[in-house]
Amino acid sequence: xxxxxxxxxxxxxxxxxxxxxxxxxxxxxxxxxxxxxxxxxxxxxxxxxxxxxxxxxxxxxxxxxxxxxxxxxxxxxxxxxxxxxxxxxxxxxxxxxxxxxxxxxx
Amino acid sequence: xxxxxxxxxxxxxxxxxxxxxxxxxxxxxxxxxxxxxxxxxxxxxxxxxxxxxxxxxxxxxxxxxxxxxxxxxxxxxxxxxxxxxxxxxxxxxxxxxxxxxxxxxxxxxxxxxxxxxxxx
Numbered sequence: 001x002x003x004x005x006x007x008x009x010x011x012x013x014x015x016x017x018x019x020x021x022x023x024x025x026x027x028x029x030x031x032x033x034x035x036x037x038x039x040x041x042x043x044x045x046x047x048x049x050x051x052x053x054x055x056x057x058x059x060x061x062x063x064x065x066x067x068x069x070x071x072x073x074x075x076x077x078x079x080x081x082x083x084x085x086x087x088x089x090x091x092x093x094x095x096x097x098x099x100x101x102x103x104x105x106x
Numbered sequence: 107x108x109x110x111x112x113x114x115x116x117x118x119x120x121x122x123x124x125x126x127x128x129x130x131x132x133x134x135x136x137x138x139x140x141x142x143x144x145x146x147x148x149x150x151x152x153x154x155x156x157x158x159x160x161x162x163x164x165x166x167x168x169x170x171x172x173x174x175x176x177x178x179x180x181x182x183x184x185x186x187x188x189x190x191x192x193x194x195x196x197x198x199x200x201x202x203x204x205x206x207x208x209x210x211x212x213x214x215x216x217x218x219x220x221x222x223x224x225x226x
Contacts, residue, residue, distance in 0.1 A: 042216035090211030
């Protein structure tokens with residue numbers, strides 16, 4: 001299953017609302033996860049099952065979608081949110097990731 | 107607290123072998139599936155392999171099938187990845203990761219990663 005994210009990069013300012021899109025090449029129901037990765041660090045699980053917030057993740061992060069189309073929204077960007085975000089399907093092996101969206105400071 | 111600590115990385119020539127280890131603590135190792143995920147320099151994440159909570163099921167990415175073997179030792183709470191016939195394209199940071207529940211295909215804890223460089 002191929003996962004395609006858009007955009008590949010995004011420039012935004014603190015306080016902005018941003019949305020990242022992820023599309024699966026076939027239906028994956030709600031088996032969609034979002035990760036945040038900062039430079040030189042391991043990824044961190046933000047959202048699982050398309051819309052469930054992982055414990056400890058701020059509520060400004062939210063996820064939506066099912067089937068083939070999904071979104072990750074950050075409601076009000078904070079300085080610590082500038083990172084790379086990747087979607088991942090856990091519907092079937094081989095589990096696959098999107099190519100990542102790099103969120104940069106404008 | 108959950109900790110995953112990888113070891114065994116380094117530089118290796120093409121065609122050679124290497125074994126990675128991932129020492130787990132802070133959770134009941136035998137209750138969860140475990141994964142290896144890699145990231146080539148400047149590239150995205152690539153899932154490599156999974157072993158189910160009881161070791162009965164193992165699945166691999168096509169890119170490593172037949173060359174890599176995932177295993178675990180529940181007495182040592184340790185995950186392994188035996189990598190044979192290494193290629194330049196296997197160069198990456200390798201992370202071990204814990205299934206979020208059971209043997210699920212999402213990952214709630216990750217190690218710090220260990221770098222493998224395959225080069226002559």
